[in-house]
Amino acid sequence: QILSKGELQVSDKERHTQLEQMFRDIATIVADKCVNPETKRPYTVILIERAMKDIHYSVKPNKSTKQQALEVIRQLKETMQIERAHMRLRFILPAKEGKKLKEKLKPLIKVTESEDFQEQLEMVCLIDPGCFREIDELIRSETKGKGSLEVLSLKDVEEGDEKLE
Numbered sequence: 001q002i003l004s005k006g007e008l009q010v011s012d013k014e015r016h017t018q019l020e021q022m023f024r025d026i027a028t029i030v031a032d033k034c035v036n037p038e039t040k041r042p043y044t045v046i047l048i049e050r051a052m053k054d055i056h057y058s059v060k061p062n063k064s065t066k067q068q069a070l071e072v073i074r075q076l077k078e079t080m081q082i083e084r085a086h087m088r089l090r091f092i093l094p095a096k097e098g099k100k101l102k103e104k105l106k107p108l109i110k111v112t113e114s115e116d117f118q119e120q121l122e123m124v125c126l127i128d129p130g131c132f133r134e135i136d137e138l139i140r141s142e143t144k145g146k147g148s149l150e151v152l153s154l155k156d157v158e159e160g161d162e163k164l165e
Helices: 012-033 045-054 065-079 095-108 129-143
Strands: 087-094 109-117 120-127 148-153
Touching (some): 012 045, 012 065, 045 065, 087 095, 095 120, 095 129, 129 148
Antiparallel strands (some): 087 148, 109 120
């Protein structure tokens, strides 16, 4: 009975270490997925950890770190300038569905980088990662498998040294 229904006892130090590790993992995920909207540069993990402590975020041991990271991003938006790094996508759509589908995709696209319309519509754009599944399903259903969607980069961030004037 103890083996089938009993619970393993976890010491205080073990639990504390586990929560600390989850806290660090969440901060790492947030730092990885987010940028400062003004400079388009990523935040450091230490800065995110400090911000999480400032908003008194407590780790929930029974939820996944990714779920909690998305929750943290929402909470941090209220206190600091932070947003998810945009994804860069390229779609290639057949000409006849292209115009109609472009209108449906417009509200989901943040920035259109290039657009080429010859025998088919080819677009490179930046989107919010939360809209990816919706865009993917829209392209699949509207073009009946003829359109293609490819991820060029998972996060669009500025790299290198910042130039001061």
